[in-house]
Amino acid sequence: MDLGLKDKAVIVMASSSGLGKAIATEFAREQAKVMLFSPFEDQLKEAQADIKAMTGKEPEIFVGDITRAEDIKQLVQTTVVKFGSVYALVNNTGGPPAGTFDAFDDEAWQKAFELTLLSYIRATREVLPHMRKAGTGRILNSTSSSVKAVLDNLILSNTFRSGVVGLSKTLSQELGKDGILVNVIAPGRIGTARIDQLDQLRADKAGISVEEIQKNTFKTIPLGRYGNPDEYGKLSVFLCSEANTYITGQTVLVDGGLVKAL
Secondary structure: OOOOOOOOEEEEOOOOOHHHHHHHHHHHHOOOEEEEEEOOHHHHHHHHHHHHHHHOOOOEEEEOOOOOHHHHHHHHHHHHHHHOOOOEEEEOOOOOOOEOHHHOOHHHHHHHHHHHHHHHHHHHHHHHHHHHHHOOEEEEEEOOHHHOOOOOOEHHHHHHHHHHHHHHHHHHHHHHHHOEEEEEEEEOOEOOHHHHHHHHHHHHHHOOOHHHHHHHHHOOOOOOOOEOHHHHHHHHHHHHOOOOOOOOOOEEEEOOOOOOOO
16 A cells, blocks of 8 residues: 655654654655654664664654743754655654652643643644645644553543543544644553553562563453554554545554453
8 A cells, every 4th residue: 555655744753762763663664754853862863773774764853852842843843944844743752650649749740731732732733834735734643542541550641641632633623624634543552661661660569570560461452462663653654644534533542452441
């Protein structure tokens, strides 16, 4: 299938590692023009080199803080200068700290809001003029399976990830007339450093090994394993591609069947 992404300009947020890097890699395989974004310059350069080695397509990089409005504005401006426009935006970010309600004060809530919801709003605001001018575009918002079934000890993520779904559904209604499709993609247990961190926290709390935690988790997943980042990346790229012409306003889980909610 031709995804129609050759030379299309794409921004992937938080893409120096993990799911963001996996998504960017799949875009590069389709010969898209990819802009990586992260505050970690060394990791960005490493990701840039890795992606070029794997795909033959070298992405551009931009160093910035996802919680700073000015950095996001400059990211989009730089992308337009280098690539001519922005066809697709993949909003993505690491999760806020784990913990229960009593663990967090106003400052923690504000930081989580700026990280997981306001950053998506700001990036979307910056790319929309360029997508509207082109008469087409794709916005994909990465969240978590918690938007369908909340996860224990992750109240900050549970709250603001669900806000992303409300934002995305509303935008899909508002932007359809502009030829812009907006969707949400939500990972279950995908093998990344974030999952390793959460598994370690669960293991420490239960007083057992990480291996035991993972063995028990695999039993709850119909496919019997964690997902691979590239599996997440491939679906992300399809939803952002020209092959997707009629899917918008949807939340798609990549979870191996983990979530039982309808």
